[in-house]
Amino acid sequence: MYWYFLRYKSDSSENLINFFNSQQNTFAFIPKTEKWYSINGVKSWVVKNMYPDYVFVRCDLDEISFMRKYKEFLESVKNSVTLVNQGNSLSLQQSLSAIYDKLFNGEDTIRHSVGNIVNSKLIVDTGPIMGLEDYVIKINRHHRIAMLDFRLNNSVIKIPLEVVSKS
Structure with a gap:
């Protein structure tokens, strides 16, 4: 497409x-x-x-x-x-x-994703950014947003992300 x-x-x-x-x-x-x-x-x-x-x-x-x-x-x-x-x-x-x-x-x-932070690494359990964790450059847990940089078109996109736990 x-x-x-x-x-x-x-x-x-x-x-x-x-x-x-x-x-x-x-x-x-x-x-x-x-x-x-x-x-x-x-x-x-x-x-x-x-x-x-x-x-x-x-x-x-x-x-x-x-x-x-x-x-x-x-x-x-x-x-x-x-x-x-x-x-x-x-x-x-x-x-x-x-x-x-x-x-x-x-x-x-774009629906929200749900994930966890384990040993300072994001692991997405459900949602559209599952498998795209390497593109996440910043997480704002308060606003429930992940910033993704695809490095191909020099733009950053905000994706909804709920981080349910951090360890």
């Missing part, structure tokens, strides 16, 4: 998502993640927008095929939508695409 990121400037996200989701083998969504909140003494995971000005598009078209198919559409909305470059490419690198597939697990939301 290939991943494309579109930044929209107006309230066009619904039309953009509907357009891409009406296409075959294409899934478009505003990325969401779980966040830990305490509201009126009730603590729980709440789903929030990760990047509210972006629409992620996952499809089976490589960059050339994607541009050939959607060039006319993207030009018609160029004042409100921008296709974001991913380094030297418009699509996410294949190695990162596999990681994003794992993190989102076919949904529009």
Whole structure:
């Protein structure tokens, strides 16, 4: 699968998502993640927008095929939508695409992971970052967030993580 990121400037996200989701083998969504909140003494995971000005598009078209198919559409909305470059490419690198597939697990939301810290090493028991522990560069146990650096695109992504014990 290939991943494309579109930044929209107006309230066009619904039309953009509907357009891409009406296409075959294409899934478009505003990325969401779980966040830990305490509201009126009730603590729980709440789903929030990760990047509210972006629409992620996952499809089976490589960059050339994607541009050939959607060039006319993207030009018609160029004042409100921008296709974001991913380094030297418009699509996410294949190695990162596999990681994003794992993190989102076919949904529009990154769910929280649960793990333990044993001898100063993170061990994830459940959730999307299980097996990706080597990419974790920082853990904020209070906010229940892990910072992951994939070293491939020089960006850090915040992933929900609950550390249940530390020994």
